[in-house]
Amino acid sequence: MRDVKTSKTYKDRAKVAANKPAALGEDIDLSTYVSSAEEQPYQADPSQLPAEAKEQMLGAGIILDDVDRRSGTFIQMDNVSVHSSTRQEGIEVMPVGQALEKYDWMADYWWRAVAVDTDKYTANVELSQHDGYFIRALPGYKTILPVQACLYLSKVRLAQNVHNIIIAEENSEMHIITGCTTASREEPGLHLGVSEFYIKRGAKVTFTMIHSWNPEVAVRPRTVAIVEENGLLLSNYVLMKPVHSLQMYPAARCVGENAKVRYNSILMAAKGSSLDVGSRVILGAKGAGAEIVSRAITTGGNIIARGYIEGSAPEVKGHLECRGLILHGKGTIHAIPELKGNLAGVDLSHEAAVGKIAEEEVEYLMARGLSRTEATATIVRGFLRVDIEGLPPMLSAELQRAVEASEKDLM
Amino acid sequence: MLKIKNLAVAVGDKEILHDVSLTIRRGETHVLFGPNGSGKTTLLATIMGFPKYRVIRGSISFKGKDITGLSLDERARFGIGMSFQRPPVVRGVETRDMVAACLKEPESEETINKLASRTNLADFLHREINYGFSGGEIKRSEMMQLMAQKPELALLDEPESGVDLENIALIGKLINELLEKDCLIVNRKCMGLIITHTGHILDYVNARTGYVMCDGVIGCEGDPHEILAVVREKGYEECIRCLMKRRGMMSRPEVNKEVP
Numbered sequence: 001m002r003d004v005k006t007s008k009t010y011k012d013r014a015k016v017a018a019n020k021p022a023a024l025g026e027d028i029d030l031s032t033y034v035s036s037a038e039e040q041p042y043q044a045d046p047s048q049l050p051a052e053a054k055e056q057m058l059g060a061g062i063i064l065d066d067v068d069r070r071s072g073t074f075i076q077m078d079n080v081s082v083h084s085s086t087r088q089e090g091i092e093v094m095p096v097g098q099a100l101e102k103y104d105w106m107a108d109y110w111w112r113a114v115a116v117d118t119d120k121y122t123a124n125v126e127l128s129q130h131d132g133y134f135i136r137a138l139p140g141y142k143t144i145l146p147v148q149a150c151l152y153l154s155k156v157r158l159a160q161n162v163h164n165i166i167i168a169e170e171n172s173e174m175h176i177i178t179g180c181t182t183a184s185r186e187e188p189g190l191h192l193g194v195s196e197f198y199i200k201r202g203a204k205v206t207f208t209m210i211h212s213w214n215p216e217v218a219v220r221p222r223t224v225a226i227v228e229e230n231g232l233l234l235s236n237y238v239l240m241k242p243v244h245s246l247q248m249y250p251a252a253r254c255v256g257e258n259a260k261v262r263y264n265s266i267l268m269a270a271k272g273s274s275l276d277v278g279s280r281v282i283l284g285a286k287g288a289g290a291e292i293v294s295r296a297i298t299t300g301g302n303i304i305a306r307g308y309i310e311g312s313a314p315e316v317k318g319h320l321e322c323r324g325l326i327l328h329g330k331g332t333i334h335a336i337p338e339l340k341g342n343l344a345g346v347d348l349s350h351e352a353a354v355g356k357i358a359e360e361e362v363e364y365l366m367a368r369g370l371s372r373t374e375a376t377a378t379i380v381r382g383f384l385r386v387d388i389e390g391l392p393p394m395l396s397a398e399l400q401r402a403v404e405a406s407e408k409d410l411m
Numbered sequence: 412m413l414k415i416k417n418l419a420v421a422v423g424d425k426e427i428l429h430d431v432s433l434t435i436r437r438g439e440t441h442v443l444f445g446p447n448g449s450g451k452t453t454l455l456a457t458i459m460g461f462p463k464y465r466v467i468r469g470s471i472s473f474k475g476k477d478i479t480g481l482s483l484d485e486r487a488r489f490g491i492g493m494s495f496q497r498p499p500v501v502r503g504v505e506t507r508d509m510v511a512a513c514l515k516e517p518e519s520e521e522t523i524n525k526l527a528s529r530t531n532l533a534d535f536l537h538r539e540i541n542y543g544f545s546g547g548e549i550k551r552s553e554m555m556q557l558m559a560q561k562p563e564l565a566l567l568d569e570p571e572s573g574v575d576l577e578n579i580a581l582i583g584k585l586i587n588e589l590l591e592k593d594c595l596i597v598n599r600k601c602m603g604l605i606i607t608h609t610g611h612i613l614d615y616v617n618a619r620t621g622y623v624m625c626d627g628v629i630g631c632e633g634d635p636h637e638i639l640a641v642v643r644e645k646g647y648e649e650c651i652r653c654l655m656k657r658r659g660m661m662s663r664p665e666v667n668k669e670v671p
Contacts, residue, residue: 366482382503
């Protein structure tokens with residue numbers, strides 16, 4: 001499929017790491033999953049995809065019936081890309097395999113942010129990978145409408161192996177919505193997704209990922225972003241549906257002066273769900289900044305909410321905010337905020353809180369005439385409202401919709 | 412009419428209010444004075460219906476209905492509203508959401524914006540309620556919510572505490588609007604009960620009756636300005652002394668009686 005010159009080296013390194021357990025999260029036995037899937041026909045018109053798949057995708061923010069609202073679309077079903085298109089100049093969207101064939105320079109981006117031998121999951125992606133997406137904004141192009149990418153898992157017991165490359169060339173700006181979902185049934189599956197972001201000088205990327213799995217699916221994304229001088233990554237993650245086991249700890253490395261990163265995560269764990277999710281930022285250049293905000297709600301599942309900011313350059317600033325709400329049931333939220341400063345002059349702070357809804361707040365709203373249920377719902381909605389500076393109103397509305405769609409599951 | 416008869420209230424195992432009676436007619440404003448910890452807030456919170464405050468004797472009736480058994484939100488919908496002395500911060504819930512929740516009429520941007528401008532809070536509608544608000548901002552936000560709710564009985568807990576002079580004048584004006592002071596008493600729909608420790612609010616709001624609450628009982632009732640003059644001259648110590656003296660002469664109120 002591809003011809004990256006150094007691919008032999010990567011394959012060798014992957015083979016060595018094929019059984020290397022991950023640093024965090026429950027170990028998944030990869031041998032219980034299959035990696036091959038049937039060919040899927042290419043769909044020139046994505047609105048012609050089966051209605052059931054489209055509905056599931058819509059729940060993850062992927063709109064196929066009104067593509068005018070998107071500047072580009074990529075859809076992968078199981079391990080095969082079935083559609084890719086762009087509707088706007090300056091944006092490239094294609095299967096990553098095609099990009100590897102088209103561009104010699106892809107070797108400069110392939111496994112350069114994420115190490116292939118990080119753990120057995122990254123190794124498995126290298127050894128069994130079939131596809132993934134390539135999204136690139138050309139230098140100086142700024143798009144308002146988002147590019148959407150969907151990774152859809154339908155075959156039972158499939159290990160979906162995906163390797164994505166996102167490049168924002170100098171002074172470009174783009175918005176990406178990624179929706180990951182499954183066919184509407186409760187069958188086991190595994191999603192392994194490697195994503196490498198390259199945000200060049202002065203470029204701005206907002207990346208909004210909506211996960212909508214089922215209670216039997218295990219998920220292990222591996223993501224690293226490299227942000228250059230004056231670059232900005234605004235990454236939003238929403239998980240409001242049950243999942244069996246999800247562990248991810250995406251990282252951003254600010255390598256250029258004044259690079260800025262903000263991670264927002266909204267997590268919900270139903271009974272039976274086990275989440276170990278965090279965001280990590282290395283502030284490695286003067287004036288770099290990071291903000292990590294997470295909101296975790298459990299209705300009976302377990303959540304480890306991590307955050308890590310490391311300051312190792314002058315005049316860097318980072319703040320981490322991690323709040324958890326135990327709504328009902330016997331769920332656990334374990335907040336682990338970490339800060340590391342390596343020289344004088346770094347400014348890092350965090351706040352973390354885990355608890356139940358304060359009765360005083362419920363009564364305050366009831367004194368205005370809301371019933372107890374209405375008051376609780378208002379407080380939960382407020383808890384999940386994360387003001388995302390710089391996010392276009394349309395994306396903000398879509399994010400809010402993804403959250404609100406699941407609110408009834410919480411009550 | 413609000414009619415409180417021989418009310419005794421406990422918090423946990425401790426009886427806080429003993430044998431409190433008062434009556435407020437439609438259109439009237441009454442003021443409750445008293446030292447800190449005398450039970451003023453307990454009385455307001457009990458009328459509002461906060462579950463922590465347990466009525467152990469007596470009754471509260473409003474608009475001819477015994478409301479002693481109604482829940483907090485039922486009372487709010489029945490026409491009782493309260494401004495809090497120290498309301499909680501509710502993260503993520505905007506001031507605008509609170510005003511919208513209070514509105515009886517269908518939510519309209521215009522109504523909300525008008526209320527915000529009248530209370531000088533136009534820039535606060537999209538801020539999280541009470542988060543980082545100053546003393547004056549909290550009081551104005553409480554007034555804005557009450558003005559949206561349009562209660563028939565407004566319970567105001569220390570509306571002037573922690574507020575600078577300029578804001579007291581505005582809050583006084585808002586209270587007068589809420590209590591329809593520009594109408595004849597017979598034409599007003601709303602009545603008010605205001606807690607004040609210092610009495611400053613009386614410089615801006617007229618009231619018909621004042622009470623002094625000490626140690627969970629209403630020690631005296633009379634013209635609020637006369638009461639305030641005594642309190643300003645001699646302090647609440649005088650009220651307590653007076654109450655103790657009368658207790659010595661009369662049968663002692665049921666203080667420290669065991670809670671059933």
